[in-house]
Amino acid sequence: MDVELERGYEGRGGRWVYEIKVLRTGGALIKLKVDARDGTVLGGKPRDHAAGERPASSRTHRETGER
Template identity: 65%
Template sequence: MADEAYDHDRARAALERGEVMPLRAILDRVERDYPGKVVEVELEREHERWIYEIKVLQSGGALRKLEVDGRDGTVLGVKGRDRKREGSEGGKR
């Protein structure tokens, strides 16, 4: 619990200093371009840059992990897999 409180405090301080966009603004952008249910959000400091790591469960079972620049909301990368597609491909081989 102490680590979570510390992380929350770091995120709040970064927001107050204007180093990151509010989470709601980030999620609005993500939900528009990657519809689905947000299942996890983390804010991490990587190489002097704040990165939101957001996991989205999309319809059909696809799970996407997005890395989003905390300062301007730019999607830096998308990883993920489509479980439905993987299962059907495995049965065809």
């Protein structure tokens, strides 16, 4: 797994947001937007995921086993 982190400012809400790109084993790329202040996942887009697997933005840390 490989991770890339970018930081940006979202105008309307006036908040800092991290854009995290995760390259999973097997080549699936997941992009997440995370509120920099409290860690809330604001959204996500899987670029390629297995059939039947829910996008990362709809899974919880408990379901993925990640922290």
